[in-house]
Amino acid sequence: MREAGHTFLARMGKTKLRPGGIDATNWLLEKAKIEPSSKVLEVACNMGTTMILVAERYGCEVVGIDLDEAALEKARENIKKKKLEDKLSVVSGSAFALPFEDASFDVVINEAMLTMLIGE
Template sequence: MSPDKPNTDADYESALNEHYGVPNLGDELLAALEAAGKDVDSLTRDDIASFDEFHIRGLEATQELAALAAVEDLSRVLDVGCGIGGPARTLASEFGCDVVGIDIVEEYCRAATLFTDRVGLTDKVCFQHGNALNLPFEDETFDVVWFEHMLLNIEAKGVALEEAARVLKPTGTLALYEICAGPGGDPVFPVPWAWDGSLSYLDSPRRLREIILDCGFDEVAWTDVTDLSLEWFRNVVESMHSRPADAPQPLGLNLLMGAETPIKAANVVQNLEEERITVVQGVYDRVNQP
């Protein structure tokens, strides 16, 4: 498939839902919380923090990117590829934003809505099912478009970025936190975002920056956070190895990644160590319509 044509076909959407969409995810997460002694009828963001943000460095990365992008109180944010809604809830509760989350994975949208209701943020955050390549919003609707570990599953990145530019206000901001291809060769699979290369579309940092600029953006900031990412994931793997074999299931990203979590995490560490992947943050201003 040509990278300049949107991949909106049913097979692609089905594959992403199969990869990410744990059946009855919200109920499964509630059951795990209850088993861990949490009051599921009175949850807080702290109660769900260990699995709430499905990306490298979790909450810290979201807070860091929001600061880098100078996200302001009362900004209207579109979180594209919102997952179960952790970043959207962070932006609403800590930065005063109104947030719309959109994701192609229906189970994520349902779980995101469930947990947003449980922590009392439905007045600031909402979610809907949709495709980043065909955003169901009017032109010039949002102050910020937010990507965290979203473009790695998209071949037609130019289309996604043109859509982001379209729905941004003329003075809007694109904030992204993405995994890119490194110089060390193809990634070792499986990883959290793909079982194999069929759903993994990583561009080099240089190529990604070129695509963004070509889509009508002006670069404000670009930071390589690969070393911080490697340190964080090494700690994740070390924590897994140190758990007794008979210990209860942890309240962590394993609830989203499944039984293969240790393998996926170890492969991410290997990919970072061998420079097969890099991790970057970027902030861009919308300067014109592509």
């Protein structure tokens, strides 16, 4: 099995995977028009960095989904450290077969998944 892009980059010392940096993340969030009542899905949430930012900034509920169990465990730890368990949750699953009913979310965000896909 080939190594996932984010795993390789982490091994090389990269601690944040944000194409375009925080400026691009802020632009994305501004365009999403998130409100405190929004229910947000972050696809390929990795360690939960953007989820935490969204919850802290907007006070809304965010669900993250990712295939990487180790990243999800780190996300759970990060969520707990920030005491945001009431706003944030993570789910193991694929962006290609989301385990949610249609129209479950008001906003869906994704920052870097397409740059990290592994060819089958």
